[in-house]
Amino acid sequence: MTAAVALAGAATLALTPTTAGATTTGNNDGASVGGVQGHPADPTNWDCAAGNVCLYTGTGWQGTRFDLFYYQTYSLANWNGAGSWFNNQTGGAFMKITDASGRTIRSSYAVSREGSFDFNPAWYVTLCQSAC
Known part of the structure; x- marks a missing residue:
């Protein structure tokens, strides 16, 4: 999951985050985010500080936390199970989680969160100043 793929022109779906249970049986023990150091949650x-999107290796905002701040696309590696996320950006900031082909799996405006999310198909997280 570390290969870079250009996401220009990728379709965007604005989905309302839910707390539905993740469906994968893997785990995120070796999960990483390109260029971002993880910290205990x-x-x-x-x-999750204001202005950030935080990814968590565990459900319920537990495990290792990765703080994403810059408007860019981040590569995910070894996210194979249920985790959680918190879009704590401000204003009209937007985030989307995409698969290997650039298809949107989940997207949200600030401030929203999901306590149980299946990261198994996720390869990228993109932060944007507005919908992207």
């Missing part, structure tokens, strides 16, 4: 403190 503190789900009791809502530790």
Whole structure:
């Protein structure tokens, strides 16, 4: 899952985040995000800083947290199971999670979150100033 793919012209779906359970049986033990250092999450403190999109290796905002801040596309590696995310950006900022072909799996405007999300098909996360 580390190969780069140009996402120009990828279709965008604006989906409402849900808390539906993930369907995968894998795990995110070796998960990483290109260029981003992971940190232990503190789900009791809502530790995703304003302006960030945070990805968590565990459900319920637990496990390792990756803080994404810049408007760009981030490559995911070894996200093979259920995790969670929090789009804590401000204003009209937007994020989308896409598969290897650039198809949108999930997208959201700030502020939204999903406590159980199947990252298995996810290869990229893109942050944009507005819908992208």
